[in-house]
Amino acid sequence: MSRTASEIEPKSAETITFGGFVFLTKSKQLRTVEGKAVDLRSQSAEVLSVLAARPGEIVSKDALMQAVWADTFVTDDSLTQCIADIRRALGDDEHVIVQTLPKRGYRLNADPLDTVDPNAAAGTERARSRFSRRGFILVAIVLVAAAIGAYYGAQMWPSATVRSTDMSRIAVLPFEEFSTGADKGYLSDAVAEGIITELARSKTYAVIARNSSFRYRGQPIDVRQIGDELGVDYLLEGSQQKIGDRLKVTAQLLNAHDGSHVWANTYNREIGDLFVVQEEIIRTLADRVGRRIERPLPKSDAAQVSALHYHLMGIVEIRKDFSATGNELLRQLNLKAIEADPDSQFGYIGLAWFYRNDAIFGWHEQEHNRDEALKRAAEYADKAILLAPDDAEAHQIRASIHTEAGEFEQALARYDQAIALNPSNSDILVHSTDPLLYVGRTDEAIERIELAMGIDPFHADWFHWQMGWALWEKNDCGAALTAMRKMSRIPIGAHRMLAGIHACLGNEQEAKEALAVFLQNSPGQSISQERREWEKIWIAPGSLNRWIEHMRIAGLPE
Known part of the structure; x- marks a missing residue:
């Protein structure tokens, strides 16, 4: 990777406006044109700072990586995560403000002349006016494109998740396994995975994917570090223990910004109540975060839990060994599930x-x-x-x-x-x-x-x-x-x-x-x-x- 001064040196403007937001280049703070601060992780702010230094120009991935992580070895995934975080903060679901140029890099579509003095009310009003005009033009372009797309049948799939700036972001960590003997590993990640799926389905939260949150399995819990790395507001952690036909599940919700406890509870039920326990945790979590999920409790029994157990075992085998051998184990274990x-x-x-x-x-x-x-x-x-x-x-x-x-x-x-x-x-x-x-x-x-x-x-x-x-x-x-x-x-x-x-x-x-x-x-x-x-x-x-x-x-x- 290499970079040149022209690629990363900031422009002289103190602020850059784009899409209804103002970025303060010296303090690397993102605000709305009305002056309200917008949360952005530190590394994401660094990436936005590099893009804002060259508004309207293509900045290569190499230049971004070298500018932000010059002394640290990271993969391209770190940059991808930051870009996604910036787009989430901007509500840029269509990738209009931060544009990807395949094989070339990224471009911040901001007008370099659109700079204001942060202490001047008149400047803020000008920025708002300019955004209104650009917003109207952008809406018109989108509507025309949508009409053409509908006419020719070229419909795009919706993005995986809509994350407004006021939507809470949650990561569910793998639950600790306290079962012993033959019961150890029986539930696998069924409880945590079920909670992830149900929370994401509600569309009340932005839920981090299991592959990322489960990376912290077996590691000491540093709430603020994990919260910063995953870019979330809350962490849900817990434990599970199967003893014969009984299931004990504990769960606690943590504020990822300061590590404080928001809520905790313990459930001690018959094993057949697994899915009911999941739903109760979800309902309580929703209430504590400020939303409610109104959905009837699912039916659950021991046979259903056993079927899930065998199915999850099969998934583990094929993920571990994607081959004919792993595929055959997938078949055998799912036959047991049926x-x-x-x-x-x-x-x-x-x-x-x-x-x-x-x-x-x-x-x-x-x-x-x-x-x-x-x-x-x-x-x-x-x-x-x-x-x-x-x-x-x-x-x-x-x-x-x-x-x-x-x-x-x-x-x-x-x-x-x-x-x-x-x-x-x-x-x-x-x-x-x-x-x-x-x-x-x-x-x-x-x-x-x-x-x-x-x-x-x-x-x-x-x-x-x-x-x-x-x-x-x-x-x-x-x-x-x-x-x-x-x-x-x-x-x-x-x-x-x-x-x-x-x-x-x-x-x-x-x-x-x-x-x-x-x-x-x-x-x-x-x-x-x-x-x-x-x-x-x-x-x-x-x-x-x-x-x-x-x-x-x-x-x-x-």
């Missing part, structure tokens, strides 16, 4: 994922071909939706199956529904880029992945896999390889993408080695099979032919 409670959605969701993975990676071709596997996946997903129409993951897996079947309109609708049901689930957000990449809307996919990384700063490794695919689509294979190498461990299933990227770069030996790893689980794959499986859905111009050529370089047999 056996435990055939009227719960959990086991059916898991089996739908199993057959979807089977279809894409050809892990059990001797038993099922791609079409048969997708058909079975769809049957299980539809069953899950029938049993639990408000389960975001049920709609997510159905959307993924629609995508792999080339049913892109249905996939769009299902992903919209899944995101609406759980706006904090960054996994759903990244999965929703599959149809975009298949049809060639690559820049939109990259922005969506970056958005997911922003709301989930400690996201899962496979987000980099998806970014690798997106950058391969742009023929930016050097950046694609960098993205893949950000994974802590590249799973077997990802080695096919890795082989394609190496082939794109002319690294023939590395491409062959990567493909050999992939073929350990998928020995029957061939060029003709790849073409047959993808030609109906991978319709981005030229992408499939380019992929086939790269597979030939990697040594895939005809």
